[in-house]
Amino acid sequence: MSVSYLDYTSPSIQFSYDLSNNPFFRKDSQNYINTLSIHQLNTLGNVSLLDIFLSTGNVIEPHTHQNATELVYCISGAAVVSLINPFTKELLNFPIQPGQVANVPQGWWHYEIASVDNTHLLAIFDAPIPEFIGGSDLLRLTPASVFAHTYCLNEALVKETLAPITDTVFIGPPNSCQSNQVQSAQSNASANMSYTSQAYYNHGDAQMRQLYDFPQLQPVIGNGWQYK
Numbered sequence: 001m002s003v004s005y006l007d008y009t010s011p012s013i014q015f016s017y018d019l020s021n022n023p024f025f026r027k028d029s030q031n032y033i034n035t036l037s038i039h040q041l042n043t044l045g046n047v048s049l050l051d052i053f054l055s056t057g058n059v060i061e062p063h064t065h066q067n068a069t070e071l072v073y074c075i076s077g078a079a080v081v082s083l084i085n086p087f088t089k090e091l092l093n094f095p096i097q098p099g100q101v102a103n104v105p106q107g108w109w110h111y112e113i114a115s116v117d118n119t120h121l122l123a124i125f126d127a128p129i130p131e132f133i134g135g136s137d138l139l140r141l142t143p144a145s146v147f148a149h150t151y152c153l154n155e156a157l158v159k160e161t162l163a164p165i166t167d168t169v170f171i172g173p174p175n176s177c178q179s180n181q182v183q184s185a186q187s188n189a190s191a192n193m194s195y196t197s198q199a200y201y202n203h204g205d206a207q208m209r210q211l212y213d214f215p216q217l218q219p220v221i222g223n224g225w226q227y228k
Helices: 135-141 144-151 155-162 179-202 206-211
Strands: 023-028 031-036 048-054 059-064 070-076 079-085 090-096 101-104 110-114 119-125 217-219 225-227
Touching (some): 059 135
Antiparallel strands (some): 031 048, 048 119, 059 110, 217 225
């Protein structure tokens, strides 16, 4: 528990805030993020949050929070929270619906995909200001020659593939992605995740979870989406 040295008699003390006054990222009218930290509400202490709105198939890009654990609470709609366990080297997928949560330990690689329209998620952090390392930044700032040399890849193809990533994505696919690819991906994601979510809820044991585990929807930079 943090120790507070705030002067609670000060006229600058803050006890309430409207998150709509602090937009963090906006892709369009259905996909955007508002944020709250001690910069907006100085009585928060060691907590902060992101207010996330997504439509079908939109993704909070793969990323890490190096200074905070993240608790993802579903207010409305549905989503799949995916994370990589760095100890077991497993990709874990957790479908959540209203009233359900998924927890991402500090520093773990993860992402969230909306499986229906009007999905509203609340991401709560145990830090006054959550730090963020996005996959788009790692991909666009690491020289293609390093990827090619490290993983024995064709440097020209790596450079061509990653060239469309010119900024932090936050919510993908980017608006610059071809519309027919986005629509196809959203349709496939919606059908696939709906089936997957039902399978998870109807079959709680590990064997059935493995049996019904859905193929991973992977972003193919500059070329829409594909299932692997």
